[in-house]
Amino acid sequence: MIIYLQAITAIDGNTNPTFDEKLAFIDAVQKGQNIASGVAASAVGVSNNASGAGSNAVGLGNTASGNRSSALGSKNTASGSNSSAVGFENTASNGDLNNAFGAYNKNNGAAKNTAVGIGNIINSSAWGTNALGYSNNVSNLYGSAIGTKNTVTVVGGNAIGLNNIVTGGYANAIGTGNTVIGQNGAAVGSGLADYAGNLGPQALLTPVSYTPTFSSVGGVTTLDGVVIKTSAAEWAALSANPSLLTEVNGQSVTAAQATDIINNFKQGGNLALSNRSSVFGINSKAVAAGATAIGLNSVADEANTISVGRAGAEKRITNVATGTADTDAINKKQLDSEVLTLNTRIDNLPTGGSTP
Template identity: 30%
Template sequence: MNRIHRVIWSKVSGTWCVVGELAKSRGTGKSLTQTRSHVTIAALTSLTGIMLSAPALANPSFINPDAVVLGTNANATGAKDVAIGTNAFSDTGSSPGTNPYNYGTVVGTGAIGLGGGNSVFGGGATASNGINNLPLRGTAIGASSNVSATYGTALGFGASADAAYATAIGTNSSTGGRANTVSFGSAANERQLTNVAAGSADTDAVNLSQLNSLSTTTSNGLTSLSTGLSTTNSSVTALSTSTSIGMTSLSTGLASLSTIIGTGANLSQITSNITSLSTGAASLSTTIKPLTDAAAAAAAKGASFTGTTLGAANADGTVQTRGATGTAVSNVAASACTNVSGVDATGAGLCAQATKDGATALGSNAQAMASNTTAVGFRALASQSGSVAIGNNAQATGDPTVAIGQNSLAAGNNAVALGAGAQATASNSVALGAGSVADQANTVSLGSAGSERRITNVAAGINPTDAVNMSQLNKVQDQLGEIKRIAYSGVAMSMAMSGAVTSALERGEGRVGVGIGSYQGYGALALQFRAKSSSGNNTWGLGVSTTGSTWGLSAGIDFKVW
């Protein structure tokens, strides 16, 4: 009797099928070998009797050899992970180790588990913390369910557990970002919890029966409380009488106090306090004057003012600065030297200039002088439309350019300078790294004359314009060395062959010549045999030469024409 234990390829259905032991496979024989290598898949197929299309068994995209993968484009990268379903993906990275609690299991079309210890079941279900080398240990069960926090649990279609140790139960339930909670619904979509036993411990939930019992007890207590309040009301009446007498005494005391104030007692002290207040107000007026001046200046230019903290301020409201150039310190009025006048322009910093639409100048003496320019840092300058200058004295003066780093300069059109002191002065040039200089058009510089840099971690070039790495260069050098060896050996063998001379031949005579040759360190030996026919009408010869590893052969014959 046949036992169902084989998996073969069916040309008719185009699938892998479970069949009896006497059935034979036709076509794609090599895939059967692959099937045998996936013992788990073959066993599963044998037990369930399912049919799998060829892509489900051929070349699964798993990385870790201990993983179990089943499904088109399924992928399991962690040790002993399980990924079942089309596009199922389990990635525990380096987190699993030998701890079985960190192994991932993902089942369902498009299901994803990122991080150690996840259990994900359902189409489109996900458990991910965005970092594959940290344990998440989330559980997501249900299509489109999602767990995004440590030890979260989401059970039901669209359920979401987005806080640590939180559990969402039911379709579209959400934990709402609250850790250590259990949710049975979501905001405005709550659910009743039924069949709840009466709580007994302090942390147990209570049911409606317990709540109704509490209501009855409270009602009886309120009746007794009402009786007690009647007695209390009588006591309050007595208290009111006593309070009235006390208020009469208080009124008399206030009249006495009014008489004292009317006679001018302590008036000098009051006057002194008012004088002190006036002096403080005058001082405050001096302090806020720079602010009012700045606000007025901004309003005059159609701008608004927001406060900026400035260093080296003077008592008279002016501020010390070294200006856009030079080292000398001068005093300026902040409101007068700052200019933010373009539409959608922004300026912050002493004497910052943002004079065109969309310009942004941040920092003392930062200058964004054209539309949509950005200058950030002390003395940063962006002078052409769209240019960006970031860093102390960074200069983006080309059209448009980018200069990032202290004293960086991008002067050529469309140039980029990245790094302290980097200079890109030619059109379309790029200077990368501190002190790099790009002074030739359409070039990228990684240093300067005498201060060059290596480029590391370069992949092998593929396209004609790709850079090549040392590995590729070494291969070319090896190939050139082989070509040179062959060429030099050939020259040496040719010289040896030409040296294997023989004297003129008589009729019916044969001679042998031996020659040697040497070229560029390569030597060769040659042996040549020549003979003439007895009639004297034909001469023929055969020669061989060798370097010991390379051989050459020559042959020839002549005919007498007349």
């Protein structure tokens, strides 16, 4: 590292250091000593540098350059004002009041963000977000990713669990392997895939042991019961090039959405594709506006409907109470009773053309 004398303008609050003081400062840096050059700053340990006003660097190789910032542990960097980096190789930079606690966390959000755990990332546009756990990623306002390998890219999105993806505004994904693309959507449950990978600063966990069912009959192509726009010839290439998928259930999808959708199908996760759609269960898909899919392998592909199965794999709804209101569902017992009453009336009709 080369340090030029003329580049040193202040040392430990002294805004007019002498030539000898500058030389002593350079000597201290080269020897790995602590440097507290900011006004009212402190550096304790080995090779720490506290250059921000009122900053603190404690431990080994920490840097606190933001005003009133704190870096504690080993190789942490706190460069945002009023920011804190505590643990090992954490970064709290860019905005005011950013915090990173644990190891390998990178909090580069605009302001007021917190990353806790290992390998979490908060990107520059984030404000008021939280990433808690292992290798989560948040890149927009007011979002939260809690657990392992969750991703939130939109305003007000929340992902809790393992490997969930939220790209719809104010949407929520809770469980394992869920994907929410529609605005105000929700997905709750688990995927069918097992996960394998290596632990490290950025966890790489990939779904294994699940293959979606692909069908192309009469010009209609389906993937796990969901109508998609692609050809049988293109299907083999979808994994390598998801952008070949351009339409799902008649709804156009972007290249980025196509990537999330294909990855979701690979892990047998729940998918809430459309605005205000919701999914509760395992490997279920809601691909129409306001639709709800419930249970295992269910598909809701008509707007404002509730589905508990899919075409060719229908399910019964049991323990249904007797309907009382005009818009209530009726159960089989109630229907049988009405059919019996109707049959009795038919049987009692006059016969042979006689008049009553």
